[in-house]
Amino acid sequence: MSIRLRLTLLYTAILALTLIAFSVILYLTLAQTTLGVVKDTLADEAKRLLSERSVDFVRRGLVITVPSSNRAIQNTFVQTRRLDGNIEFRSPNSVEADIELPLQAQVRTRVLEAGYAYDFATIRNTRFLVYSKPITYSERVVGVLQVARSLEDQDRALDVVRRTLLAGSSIAAILAFGIGWVLAGTALRPINRITQTAHAIGAERDFGRRVSHAGPQDEVGRLATTINTMLAALQGAYRQEAQALQAQRRFVADASHELRTPLTTIRGNIALLQRDPPISSTDRTAVLADMVDESERMSRLVHDLLSLARADAGRQLRRETVPIKPLIEDVCRKAKTLGPDRTIICAEVHNVAILGDPDALKQVLLILLDNALKFTPAPGEITLSTTVRNGRVRISVRDTGIGIASDTLQHIFERFYRGDSSRTGGGAGLGLAIAKALVDALDGTVSVASQLGVGSEFMIELPQAPLVGADTAEADAIAVNM
Ligand code: ADP
Numbered sequence: 001m002s003i004r005l006r007l008t009l010l011y012t013a014i015l016a017l018t019l020i021a022f023s024v025i026l027y028l029t030l031a032q033t034t035l036g037v038v039k040d041t042l043a044d045e046a047k048r049l050l051s052e053r054s055v056d057f058v059r060r061g062l063v064i065t066v067p068s069s070n071r072a073i074q075n076t077f078v079q080t081r082r083l084d085g086n087i088e089f090r091s092p093n094s095v096e097a098d099i100e101l102p103l104q105a106q107v108r109t110r111v112l113e114a115g116y117a118y119d120f121a122t123i124r125n126t127r128f129l130v131y132s133k134p135i136t137y138s139e140r141v142v143g144v145l146q147v148a149r150s151l152e153d154q155d156r157a158l159d160v161v162r163r164t165l166l167a168g169s170s171i172a173a174i175l176a177f178g179i180g181w182v183l184a185g186t187a188l189r190p191i192n193r194i195t196q197t198a199h200a201i202g203a204e205r206d207f208g209r210r211v212s213h214a215g216p217q218d219e220v221g222r223l224a225t226t227i228n229t230m231l232a233a234l235q236g237a238y239r240q241e242a243q244a245l246q247a248q249r250r251f252v253a254d255a256s257h258e259l260r261t262p263l264t265t266i267r268g269n270i271a272l273l274q275r276d277p278p279i280s281s282t283d284r285t286a287v288l289a290d291m292v293d294e295s296e297r298m299s300r301l302v303h304d305l306l307s308l309a310r311a312d313a314g315r316q317l318r319r320e321t322v323p324i325k326p327l328i329e330d331v332c333r334k335a336k337t338l339g340p341d342r343t344i345i346c347a348e349v350h351n352v353a354i355l356g357d358p359d360a361l362k363q364v365l366l367i368l369l370d371n372a373l374k375f376t377p378a379p380g381e382i383t384l385s386t387t388v389r390n391g392r393v394r395i396s397v398r399d400t401g402i403g404i405a406s407d408t409l410q411h412i413f414e415r416f417y418r419g420d421s422s423r424t425g426g427g428a429g430l431g432l433a434i435a436k437a438l439v440d441a442l443d444g445t446v447s448v449a450s451q452l453g454v455g456s457e458f459m460i461e462l463p464q465a466p467l468v469g470a471d472t473a474e475a476d477a478i479a480v481n482m
Helices: 003-051 092-097 105-114 152-204 219-273 281-312 324-338 358-374 420-424 431-441
Strands: 076-082 087-090 117-123 126-137 140-150 320-323 343-347 353-356 381-389 392-399 445-451 455-465
Touching (some): 126 152, 281 431, 320 324, 320 358, 353 358, 431 455
Parallel strands (some): 343 381
Antiparallel strands (some): 076 087, 126 140, 381 392, 392 455
């Protein structure tokens, strides 16, 4: 059963129950009130007849009659009976309509015991209310006075009320069902629309589509917003997955290609060495040197691939407080030996620490320095500096080398990407990719600013760690001029 039908049936049932309860209470109250009025009238009449001592059996022995002047109330039938049950007197209207009010034995007992009794009697298809009261003379009960009224009018009126309530309640319930059906439909329409859109999105896998909802931010509005937020997240994840898959495919293709080149060269060289007659000793020396070069290139490449795979796999990097001053000094020393014909400046080394892995950070700095040395011809200048801002430590490696063209700048962190300028460098285009993967794994960022022919600056930013028990004041800048 649909929610729409369930809701409609529910509020129709609630309304119907309310109407039934209301109608029953109204009907019973009305019936009681009208009957009460008749009862009071009859009791008053009987009291009046008796109190006015209108019963004139005194003079005529056992004859119990009511003077005609006292039979004034219209539609009230008066009758007296002797104790043996015989009718003694009937008012003229009773005689005229041939109405004889019954007095059953148990009613008579009740009259004598309680002093009065009400009873219903059906005479010629008409209901009567009969009030009976004992007639006493000299403190002795000598007969029973009965006054009665037809309940025809009351019954008819109550019948009309009953029919009206029944018809009114039925119409109200039917109307409520109709209106409820329309209202529930209107309220649920946006949900139907959302369901249809969500179904279409799922079927077409079109996560770029959104559920439209122009209404207020009520339950339905919030549902639409939640679904849209979920779709946006889904779209992002889907796109990311597609990109990752594509990147992985490209990576495997590039890696195979990179490994195939030195292998082909080595195989060619082996064929040369196997020649009969053998090649000259000068050629052999050249071929062997070539093979050594290619083997080294291949082992470098395999080493780089391994580093990258580990960084990708979320290799367990340590999270410890690393004071950067000794680290940078160490890297500077290495740089000086690697590029003795360039000026290496280690400036503004703050006495601060970062939260990370010292080996990973060293590897990143060496990659940046290696590139700076590779692309900065002598007598260029390479500067290492640190700044601290907003709880982040920034380490910058600036060179006055060949610089990077703006169109290649956006690609340099991609795997296997090499700029034209690097042809002489001999790298596989994995250095910056490894650096970025490591910095990402340390919750840091890496960025670059470069100008062709002027130089480049690579900046890494890492979260600062409190340097326990150390002087955090700025240390003197160390400048090492080579
Ligand atoms: P590789 O290991 O081949 O050097 P990288 O990923 O380290 O590869 O660098 C990618 C490319 O970025 C290089 O081929 C080069 O074109 C460019 N590049 C990196 N560092 C510098 C720099 N300091 N100056 C100029 N170009 C650079």
